Structure formats: C-alpha cells, structure tokens
Amino acid sequence: MTSVVSEEVREALDARRPVVALESTIIAHGLPRPRNLRVALELEAAVRAEGAVPATIAVLDGRPHIGLDEKQVERIANEDGIRKLGHRDLPLAVAAGAGGATTVSATALLAARAGIRVFATGGLGGVHREWTVTQDESADLGLLARTRITVVCAGVKSILDVPATLQRLETLGVAVAGYGTDRFPGFYLSDSGHPVDWTLETPQQVAEVMRAQDAVGGPESALIVANPVPEQEQLDPELHARVLAEALRACEAEGVTGQAVTPFLLDHLVRHTDGASLEANLAAVRGNVRLAARIAAAWAGA
The missing domain is CATH 3.40.1790.10 (Indigoidine synthase domain)
Structure with a gap:
C-alpha cells in the first residue's frame, strides 16, 4: 500500500x-x-x-x-x-x-x-461502558500497542469507561503520561477523576522519553501524552455529568448498539449542552496541536 x-x-x-x-x-x-x-x-x-x-x-x-x-x-x-x-x-x-x-x-x-513520530488528536477511543456484555473496545488501543508513535491527546472520550481503558492500556504495554498533571484528562474535562503514574513537564522531557523508547527497545508501542483542556475552557463538570447520564439513558431506551453508540452519545452531548461540548472539544484539539508541534521540534532537535 x-x-x-x-x-x-x-x-x-x-x-x-x-x-x-x-x-x-x-x-x-x-x-x-x-x-x-x-x-x-x-x-x-x-x-x-x-x-x-x-x-x-x-x-x-x-x-x-x-x-x-x-x-x-x-x-x-x-x-x-x-x-x-x-x-x-x-x-x-x-x-x-x-x-x-x-x-x-x-x-x-x-x-x-x-x-x-508525533501525532495530535482530540481524544482516543477506548473501552466502552458495559464491556462485560458487549466486548466493545476501540481499535485504537490494539494499534497503539504495536505502533511507535507519540500521540498528544486530551485523554479518552468521557462517554467511555475511563478506568477500564487505562487498565487496558497498561495491559497492552502502552506508556501514558500526563502533561503538566498527575491526573488523566477527561476529553471535555480537565480531570477524568483518575490518576496517571507519570508526569512530563516540557516538550524536551517528552522527546527524552521518545529517545529512551528507542534505546530500550522492546515492542513498538506508542507513547500517549495526555494533555488536559484548560480548566477555563472545559465543559462545566456538573453539566457534563447530567447530560451524559441523560444520553446514556436515551441510548438504552432507543436500543442503540455497536458502532452507533459513540456518535449517538456525542451528538446528544452537543445538542443538550447547546454546543458547549463541541467548543470544549475544539479547545482541547487546539492545545494538543500546539503541544505536538513543540514536541516534534524538540524531537527533531535531538
């Protein structure tokens, strides 16, 4: 290809x-x-x-x-x-x-x-809620377990099972570090409520980890740099919790399953937050793109 x-x-x-x-x-x-x-x-x-x-x-x-x-x-x-x-x-x-x-x-x-070597996105896919019933997991995780790339993201989409996703990433051997934080971001939210084991503070530190990945060897897995959306630009946490709960109930009531679940929930969030979730998403993407460029510059200057 x-x-x-x-x-x-x-x-x-x-x-x-x-x-x-x-x-x-x-x-x-x-x-x-x-x-x-x-x-x-x-x-x-x-x-x-x-x-x-x-x-x-x-x-x-x-x-x-x-x-x-x-x-x-x-x-x-x-x-x-x-x-x-x-x-x-x-x-x-x-x-x-x-x-x-x-x-x-x-x-x-x-x-x-x-x-x-460096890729910027909004949020990763991950383990879906009710995984024990549906076995629904994003293909992102398996691919990142065997692809040497640094992904700058705002965590995983908050409609997913965040702790299960973090556990799955650990099982797959994918390194995760918070950027300037010891908390895992929640996509629309600065903090998903879950910790990360490692914190990196500068693009240069990220580039050092990338070089260490190559030096250590082992599986060609990714490095996830979890960069939180600024608190002043995040979706209001109370609004997020209320609308997400409503979206999950609507999803079950309407019998939405499989690949249709994620777009259904995201669309519900956009409509029932009057577009505030979309603005938080874009704020996260903008921040990730800028950080990724700085990391790429630090990597290129090695």
Whole structure:
C-alpha cells in the first residue's frame, strides 16, 4: 500500500525538521460544514506557527495521502460519501478506490509508516461502558500497542469507561503520561477523576522519553501524552455529568448498539449542552496541536 507523501512533508522528513500528523475524521465527520474546513485550516496554521509542518492524513481515490494541499482538504471537508476509515478499512478503501477520512488508528499507522513520530488528536477511543456484555473496545488501543508513535491527546472520550481503558492500556504495554498533571484528562474535562503514574513537564522531557523508547527497545508501542483542556475552557463538570447520564439513558431506551453508540452519545452531548461540548472539544484539539508541534521540534532537535 503505497502512500502519497506531499513534497512539503517529504522535504521536512528528509531534513529532519519537525512534522506533526493530523487526522481527517474531525474534518469529514466531527464538525458541521462550513466550520469543518475553517477548523482544518486553522489547525494546520497552528502547527506552522510553532515551526512545524502539518501532515493531515486521508485517503483520496484509493491512495493514502500524507499531507494535503488546500484543495484536498476542501475535498475531505465538502465531498459527500467520504467514509470513516480505521486501520482495518485501509486495504478495502484502497482496493475500492474510495475516499475516506482517517481515524486515530488509521492516522497513527500511516504516519508511523511514513516516518512521522508525533501525532495530535482530540481524544482516543477506548473501552466502552458495559464491556462485560458487549466486548466493545476501540481499535485504537490494539494499534497503539504495536505502533511507535507519540500521540498528544486530551485523554479518552468521557462517554467511555475511563478506568477500564487505562487498565487496558497498561495491559497492552502502552506508556501514558500526563502533561503538566498527575491526573488523566477527561476529553471535555480537565480531570477524568483518575490518576496517571507519570508526569512530563516540557516538550524536551517528552522527546527524552521518545529517545529512551528507542534505546530500550522492546515492542513498538506508542507513547500517549495526555494533555488536559484548560480548566477555563472545559465543559462545566456538573453539566457534563447530567447530560451524559441523560444520553446514556436515551441510548438504552432507543436500543442503540455497536458502532452507533459513540456518535449517538456525542451528538446528544452537543445538542443538550447547546454546543458547549463541541467548543470544549475544539479547545482541547487546539492545545494538543500546539503541544505536538513543540514536541516534534524538540524531537527533531535531538
């Protein structure tokens, strides 16, 4: 599966300049039009402002692309029929000549294969509530257990089973560190209510861990840098708890199951917080993108 690496990204990688991978699902499926395009270009600009090169990743006409030009970003934002692709879907999309936006797992895989070491996203997938009944777990976790990439995120989506996700990451051998905090972030919230064992304070410290990963060897697993959304920009915790409880009850009452659960709950949160959950999500993504660019710069300066 041959990827198309943009000239800008290829030149940056060859020159060991900082590059940050960005997923495209938030463009195609996470935001309404036309705001999705504005946010996509804003995030790329934020990476550039920190001195790094953005590499937004997507599949166009059956070809994985590492780094998009503005017209390609517009296609992902505006074309109908853009599929949502996890890493398992990539061979199918390639064979079918399809277009698709990459999730965390697909982005991480394609970025790592292109030689990109740092990836910024909003929140990871994880273990779903009622796992003992449904056995529902995001493909993100297994992929990160065997992919050497540093993922800057705001924790995992708060609609998930956070402690079970942390336990699963430990079992899979995926390193997790809080950035400037000893608490695991809760995506919309600065604190999920659960601790982390390690805290990193600077991009340089993150880069040192990345170098130590390579020196120690072992499984090619990821490093998760959990960067909390600023408290002043988080979703009000009481509002979050109330609306999430309502969403879970609605989900059960309507018999929503499987892959439909996550979009149902996220949509419920957006609608019943009058869009405040979406603004907290975007605040988290912006912070993660800026931090990822600084980490990429520290890594490139090794």
